[in-house]
Amino acid sequence: EAQVTQNPRYLITVTGKKLTVTCSQNMNHEYMSWYRQDPGLGLRQIYYSMNVEVTDKGDVPEGYKVSRKEKRNFPLILESPSPNQTSLYFCASSFLGQENEKLFFGSGTQLSVL
Amino acid sequence: AQKITQTQPGMFVQEKEAVTLDCTYDTSDQSYGLFWYKQPSSGEMIFLIYQGSYDEQNATEGRYSLNFQKARKSANLVISASQLGDSAMYFCAMDNQGGKLIFGQGTELSVKP
Numbered sequence: 628e629a630q631v632t633q634n635p636r637y638l639i640t641v642t643g644k645k646l647t648v649t650c651s652q653n654m655n656h657e658y659m660s661w662y663r664q665d666p667g668l669g670l671r672q673i674y675y676s677m678n679v680e681v682t683d684k685g686d687v688p689e690g691y692k693v694s695r696k697e698k699r700n701f702p703l704i705l706e707s708p709s710p711n712q713t714s715l716y717f718c719a720s721s722f723l724g725q726e727n728e729k730l731f732f733g734s735g736t737q738l739s740v741l
Numbered sequence: 742a743q744k745i746t747q748t749q750p751g752m753f754v755q756e757k758e759a760v761t762l763d764c765t766y767d768t769s770d771q772s773y774g775l776f777w778y779k780q781p782s783s784g785e786m787i788f789l790i791y792q793g794s795y796d797e798q799n800a801t802e803g804r805y806s807l808n809f810q811k812a813r814k815s816a817n818l819v820i821s822a823s824q825l826g827d828s829a830m831y832f833c834a835m836d837n838q839g840g841k842l843i844f845g846q847g848t849e850l851s852v853k854p
Contacts, residue, residue: 660842662844667750667846669745669747669832669844669845669846669847670834670844671844672841672842672843675841685841686843715784717786719786729776729788729791730776730786730842732785732786734784734785735785
């Protein structure tokens with residue numbers, strides 16, 4: 628089954644404790660992206676990647692890191708989480724180069740930083 | 742800078758009636774794509790419909806249609822014959838085909854029986 632898999636689904640942590648949210652897709656998509664969703668603000672792009680070893684900042688990259696060492700994986704790293712990073716996070720992927728390529732989304736990760 | 746605006750934080754519609762969710766956008770790009778996604782209370786993001794900036798006809802997908810008015814920079818979603826299962830958050834999004842997909846703030850639709 629074609630899917631984007633995010634883990635964990637829920638995560639509660641404390642300020643400053645490094646964490647990684649994993650994202651994997653099995654559709655051979657070139658493009659992968661991370662978003663955070665906050666009430667009243669919609670989804671905001673954190674980082675995106677057009678291919679292996681190619682990443683770029685979205686609109687809200689501060690406090691986050693990503694890597695794209697393999698085509699299928701795009702982990703989101705919070706080196707020193709803070710309470711303002713409490714949010715719902717989505718990973719998404721798609722093919723590039725076609726006009727109407729919709730994003731496939733993961734199920735989301737609800738992160739709480741205490 | 743690109744921007745998507747959804748001015749209706751919440752809307753109500755009676756079951757079986759049609760409803761229009763507003764979306765306006767701002768971009769200086771000539772080539773772009775417009776999407777609508779649905780997010781039910783379970784949280785997943787579901788793709789509904791796509792409109793390309795060069796498409797001359799409005800996109801339709803079943804009960805969903807996109808009222809695309811390029812000169813006004815609007816891309817409203819029309820849901821015909823609303824169903825209770827249509828109650829959800831709806832997001833408009835724009836893609837400049839350069840890797841950045843931006844979303845609006847969302848509209849929460851409630852369908853009344």
